[in-house]
Amino acid sequence: MTEHVKSYYAASANTHAPFPSLDEQLECDVCIIGAGYTGLSSALHLVEKGYSVVVLEAARVGFGASGRNGGQIVNSYSRDIDNIEASCPPDQAKLLGSMLFEGGDIIRERIKRYDIQCDLQQGGVFAADTERQLHELKAQQRRWQKWGNDQLELLDKEGIRQVVGSDRYVGGLLDKRGGHIHPLNLALGEAEAIRSQGGRIFEQSAVTSIEPGQPALVRTAKGAVKARFVVVAGNAYLGNLVPELAGKSMPCGTQVIATEPLGEERARQLLPQNYCMEDCNYLLDYYRTTGDHRLLYGGGVVYGARDPADIERLIIPKMLKTFPQLADVKVEYTWTGNFLLTMLRLPQFGRIGHNIYYMQGYSGHGVTCTHLAGKLLAEALSGQAERFDAFAKLPHYPFPGGRLFRIPFTAAGAAWYSLRDRLGV
Numbered sequence: 001m002t003e004h005v006k007s008y009y010a011a012s013a014n015t016h017a018p019f020p021s022l023d024e025q026l027e028c029d030v031c032i033i034g035a036g037y038t039g040l041s042s043a044l045h046l047v048e049k050g051y052s053v054v055v056l057e058a059a060r061v062g063f064g065a066s067g068r069n070g071g072q073i074v075n076s077y078s079r080d081i082d083n084i085e086a087s088c089p090p091d092q093a094k095l096l097g098s099m100l101f102e103g104g105d106i107i108r109e110r111i112k113r114y115d116i117q118c119d120l121q122q123g124g125v126f127a128a129d130t131e132r133q134l135h136e137l138k139a140q141q142r143r144w145q146k147w148g149n150d151q152l153e154l155l156d157k158e159g160i161r162q163v164v165g166s167d168r169y170v171g172g173l174l175d176k177r178g179g180h181i182h183p184l185n186l187a188l189g190e191a192e193a194i195r196s197q198g199g200r201i202f203e204q205s206a207v208t209s210i211e212p213g214q215p216a217l218v219r220t221a222k223g224a225v226k227a228r229f230v231v232v233a234g235n236a237y238l239g240n241l242v243p244e245l246a247g248k249s250m251p252c253g254t255q256v257i258a259t260e261p262l263g264e265e266r267a268r269q270l271l272p273q274n275y276c277m278e279d280c281n282y283l284l285d286y287y288r289t290t291g292d293h294r295l296l297y298g299g300g301v302v303y304g305a306r307d308p309a310d311i312e313r314l315i316i317p318k319m320l321k322t323f324p325q326l327a328d329v330k331v332e333y334t335w336t337g338n339f340l341l342t343m344l345r346l347p348q349f350g351r352i353g354h355n356i357y358y359m360q361g362y363s364g365h366g367v368t369c370t371h372l373a374g375k376l377l378a379e380a381l382s383g384q385a386e387r388f389d390a391f392a393k394l395p396h397y398p399f400p401g402g403r404l405f406r407i408p409f410t411a412a413g414a415a416w417y418s419l420r421d422r423l424g425v
Helices: 037-048 081-087 090-098 102-114 131-146 157-161 183-196 264-270 311-322 366-381 386-392 402-423
Strands: 025-033 053-056 121-128 152-155 171-180 200-202 207-211 216-220 224-232 250-259 276-279 285-289 295-303 331-341 348-352 356-360
Touching (some): 025 037, 037 053, 081 090, 081 131, 090 386, 102 183, 102 366, 131 152, 131 171, 171 276, 183 200, 250 311, 295 311, 356 366, 366 386
Parallel strands (some): 025 224, 053 200, 224 356
Antiparallel strands (some): 207 216, 250 331, 276 285, 285 295
């Protein structure tokens, strides 16, 4: 039995009934591999359209990044729309730009429709350490306004002190269409919504093989599913089940800590409006307060998804750089989780053959983009593939150095960008 990691999220998860493991032969319209946000969003949109759906999860619902992330609803993609406009044909860029803020809207709609209790809070801030970063945020504001986000506010040095109790920043950009949630409780709530709509989820049911065909056959250790369509949604936890996907992406780890409860008064001294925060560095810090008034702080990247031995040693200095007033505070939870990085830092959508679909590689922007992915997948299977194909047409480049050298090559590149951040150039 593979259970959730010992995180703050697992310790504060809503009461939920586990799902059975698969020990029979089933047939359905769509078999989805993975019960993270990509798989759950896909399943929920599909069952709402009347499809029969089976979701197979190797561990528990939300076991991977979906149940371990920083809980931040951050708009756009890991590469912003200016990068897309510079490298894509105008029609494709227009379609991708039109979806920049849709993922967050989908999350809020899911929460409202199914009454998911996951501590939803509105508002997120991008914080600038340097004048160069603040200049880039001004450009980001113009880009996002062009694509329809009219809920942005540029913050100067005095303005950002109104939203965060730290002297670290020279300014920032408030996105009122951002926000934060308890990510595991969102995943569990979506799983219950799928169950309520007649979808079937099986935990502890790792897929051992996918046999192409019409129908395709998906096997686990004790069961099998015949399906008209298969959706591969394992992301950083897919392993080598689909070798052609593994070669063009790289799992990466990020570390998170949660303090002891601070009490509401002290929590609001840190973040007076209860916005979530992330800085603008290449290897960024992100943080927020929780529903029970802890500070949750994350950052750093471990290329290749190795679990570091001492998460506190890595993250506490980052937290104290931002909030030196927390030197007396105890850390009660530490954990790590993996996201999937692509060479372009843009997600990889596509098809293998006629009826096997995949979505992966959100490169750190998975909370919102996964929810968009599920909606686009449901559209594609219903015969409206234009928006799905706008993503599928993005190139999927392998990392330089192949699987053997991709980690040191990528780490070297990250070290250069981190040095540039420290120098403020």
